[in-house]
Amino acid sequence: xxxxxxxxxxxxxxxxxxxxxxxxxxxxxxxxxxxxxxxxxxxxxxxxxxxxxxxxxxxxxxxxxxxxxxxxxxxxxxxxxxxxxxxxxxxxxxxxxxxxxxxxxxxxxxxxxxxxxxxxxxxxxxxxxxxxxxxxxxxxxxxxxxxxxxxxxxxxxxxxxxxxxxxxxxxxxxxxxxxxxxxxxxxxxxxxxxxxxxxxxxxxxxxxxxxxxxxxxxxxxxxxxxxxxxxxxxxxxxxxxxxxxxxxx
Numbered sequence: 736x737x738x739x740x741x742x743x744x745x746x747x748x749x750x751x752x753x754x755x756x757x758x759x760x761x762x763x764x765x766x767x768x769x770x771x772x773x774x775x776x777x778x779x780x781x782x783x784x785x786x787x788x789x790x791x792x793x794x795x796x797x798x799x800x801x802x803x804x805x806x807x808x809x810x811x812x813x814x815x816x817x818x819x820x821x822x823x824x825x826x827x828x829x830x831x832x833x834x835x836x837x838x839x840x841x842x843x844x845x846x847x848x849x850x851x852x853x854x855x856x857x858x859x860x861x862x863x864x865x866x867x868x869x870x871x872x873x874x875x876x877x878x879x880x881x882x883x884x885x886x887x888x889x890x891x892x893x894x895x896x897x898x899x900x901x902x903x904x905x906x907x908x909x910x911x912x913x914x915x916x917x918x919x920x921x922x923x924x925x926x927x928x929x930x931x932x933x934x935x936x937x938x939x940x941x942x943x944x945x946x947x948x949x950x951x952x953x954x955x956x957x958x959x960x961x962x963x964x965x966x967x968x969x970x971x972x973x974x975x976x977x978x979x980x981x982x983x984x
Contacts, residue, residue: 773923861889914957
């Protein structure tokens with residue numbers, strides 16, 4: 736009898752331990768990242784002032800003549816540098832001058848034309864799909880609202896924000912590319928890893944009238960100074976405001 740009692744007691748303890756462990760896992764999953772201390776209302780204006788000082792004329796570095804070209808170039812820029820996209824664009828828009836030309840292009844030929852940008856098969860589908868949707872649903876014009884532009888194949892919030900902000904001057908959100916994602920964490924403006932959540936964090940602390948310019952400035956800073964592996968902290972005018980663990984000074 737004593738042996739059976741011990742076995743039951745042992746099973747109960749094991750069951751209780753499993754329950755506690757399961758609850759702990761659920762709790763950990765449900766836990767949200769703490770609000771970034773760097774997002775303090777007294778600190779953010781100082782960061783914005785430093786960005787204005789360093790990059791007063793920052794703008795999108797994808798060359799384009801209209802909203803449609805910017806849309807296509809932004810789709811092509813996924814996992815590719817703006818420099819490479821601009822090189823491809825020099826001849827691309829001469830061969831395909833508008834949405835109709837892209838929509839009815841020969842897929843295999845367009846694939847070769849954009850091949851240097853990488854992932855050319857998927858990008859061809861996205862560009863052709865977006866072009867057809869623009870022709871059939873929006874009268875040949877790139878939509879001017881986030882809700883509508885997100886219906887285009889190959890277009891997510893980052894692309895939508897780039898086009899709406901740069902081509903139309905509409906502050907629909909904050910562009911979160913690899914540079915903005917990295918610098919937002921380094922500057923402790925967000926502690927999230929998901930670009931959508933980072934954008935929401937930034938929209939809460941950056942004045943709406945600064946959303947467009949802030950994105951350009953942070954991207955410029957990431958490309959010129961705050962590199963991923965070896966940030967040039969000694970050249971950074973925000974060094975005194977930054978307490979990132981990987982600072983080089």
